[in-house]
Amino acid sequence: MRKRCILHYLDEPIVPLNRCAVGDVRHIVRNIVNLTRFILQVDKTAASPLTLAQIRSLRATVLALRAALLQGGCSLGLARAIGRSKWRREKLLILCYHGISLADEHLWSDLYLSPQHFDQRLSALRKIGATVLPLQQALELLRAKALPPQAVAITFDDGAYDFSALAHPLLEAHEVPSTLYLTTYYVEKQLPVFNPLASYLMWKGGGRTIELPMGLGRQLLPESARDERHVALHSELRRVTQALNADEKHSVARVLADRVGVDFDAICAQRLFSLMRPAEIQALNSERVSIQLHTHRHRVPQEQAAFLRELSDNREVIARILGDSSLREHFCYPSGEFRAEFLPWLETAQVKYATTCAPGIANATDHPLVLPRFIDTAGVSQATFEAWVTGLGSIVALNRQPRLQRMHV
Numbered sequence: 105m106r107k108r109c110i111l112h113y114l115d116e117p118i119v120p121l122n123r124c125a126v127g128d129v130r131h132i133v134r135n136i137v138n139l140t141r142f143i144l145q146v147d148k149t150a151a152s153p154l155t156l157a158q159i160r161s162l163r164a165t166v167l168a169l170r171a172a173l174l175q176g177g178c179s180l181g182l183a184r185a186i187g188r189s190k191w192r193r194e195k196l197l198i199l200c201y202h203g204i205s206l207a208d209e210h211l212w213s214d215l216y217l218s219p220q221h222f223d224q225r226l227s228a229l230r231k232i233g234a235t236v237l238p239l240q241q242a243l244e245l246l247r248a249k250a251l252p253p254q255a256v257a258i259t260f261d262d263g264a265y266d267f268s269a270l271a272h273p274l275l276e277a278h279e280v281p282s283t284l285y286l287t288t289y290y291v292e293k294q295l296p297v298f299n300p301l302a303s304y305l306m307w308k309g310g311g312r313t314i315e316l317p318m319g320l321g322r323q324l325l326p327e328s329a330r331d332e333r334h335v336a337l338h339s340e341l342r343r344v345t346q347a348l349n350a351d352e353k354h355s356v357a358r359v360l361a362d363r364v365g366v367d368f369d370a371i372c373a374q375r376l377f378s379l380m381r382p383a384e385i386q387a388l389n390s391e392r393v394s395i396q397l398h399t400h401r402h403r404v405p406q407e408q409a410a411f412l413r414e415l416s417d418n419r420e421v422i423a424r425i426l427g428d429s430s431l432r433e434h435f436c437y438p439s440g441e442f443r444a445e446f447l448p449w450l451e452t453a454q455v456k457y458a459t460t461c462a463p464g465i466a467n468a469t470d471h472p473l474v475l476p477r478f479i480d481t482a483g484v485s486q487a488t489f490e491a492w493v494t495g496l497g498s499i500v501a502l503n504r505q506p507r508l509q510r511m512h513v
């Protein structure tokens with residue numbers, strides 16, 4: 105197949121992909137990257153030379169090409185070639201996980217993977233030939249341009265009970281290191297975390313009309329937690345309960361559970377949305393799990409003194425639990441909330457590395473306090489996951505950087 109212009113692939117995006125030779129695949133990838141950049145540019149320009157319909161059509165074509173590359177037969181060979189490339193060797197994929205389902209949480213939110221699903225991911229890392237490194241070591245090697253092939257670091261946010269019950273045994277079975285960003289208020293408080301619990305309960309009651317607590321009136325609860333109305337009702341419930349303390353919020357959750365017909369005591373006994381207890385944190389394999397900062401109350405105050413207090417409280421509780429006061433220098437922005445003014449504050453607090461939820465693969469020039477991660481969710485297919493490990497995923501991704509520009513040193 106001769107090299108042809110982009111328009112050829114717009115007309116016949118998928119069929120040639122399955123038959124093309126490696127050289128042509130590289131050509132197609134380059135076209136996709138260029139086309140993606142082009143679309144993102146014209147999309148933002150008011151005086152675009154294209155009509156909205158044309159932009160939509162181009163976007164659909166790029167998505168189809170991207171899907172074909174990620175899922176199609178030839179993508180396997182291409183992914184392997186990219187995985188072995190010098191380009192990939194100078195990159196670090198930092199994977200981000202939130203939760204592994206104790207019950208049916210993965211049906212409620214994509215941020216939860218079933219234990220089988222997570223096990224598949226860990227097996228895939230080995231099968232592809234990825235090298236899973238402790239985050240600290242990986243970042244040092246990234247800077248020194250001395251990473252092993254397909255370097256990956258695994259991070260978990262929050263420190264929920266399911267980490268010790270399900271994730272940790274799987275990580276141990278696969279003998280891979282991880283970094284756990286631990287938020288500490290609910291470790292001490294030992295109540296389920298209200299915000300996700302409230303959303304979960306509302307999802308459990310999907311299809312029912314109930315009287316929402318806190319005077320929010322009679323509402324028909326949507327079946328899906330992704331439904332706009334679910335998101336709006338949940339956000340309203342969060343707003344009206346914001347000033348309540350943890351015990352008061354717990355009482356509101358109990359009322360909500362009763363109204364949607366869920367056994368609240370059973371959920372508490374299962375430890376859904378509960379963080380680990382100090383003894384469970386102590387029982388983690390400290391050789392392989394590095395416990396790092398995520399603020400005490402899972403919030404990023406916009407005022408410096410309060411921000412620094414969140415970090416120092418977080419550090420203090422972790423040091424007390426582990427009986428180890430060595431300085432923790434890694435941080436993860438709660439909910440990925442990042443602002444440029446946090447950088448000098450983090451430096452003041454002697455934080456050296458911080459990860460965001462901005463999608464991407466890290467390279468040596470990334471600012472160490474604004475590191476991108478790939479958020480692996482239940483909605484990510486195995487083929488897409490594997491494509492990200494090899495590096496192909498980040499090449500053909502059509503993601504915009506959310507809320508922040510990627511920063512460089």
Ligand SMILES: [Zn+2]
Nearest residue numbers: 261262438439
């Ligand atoms: Zn978090």
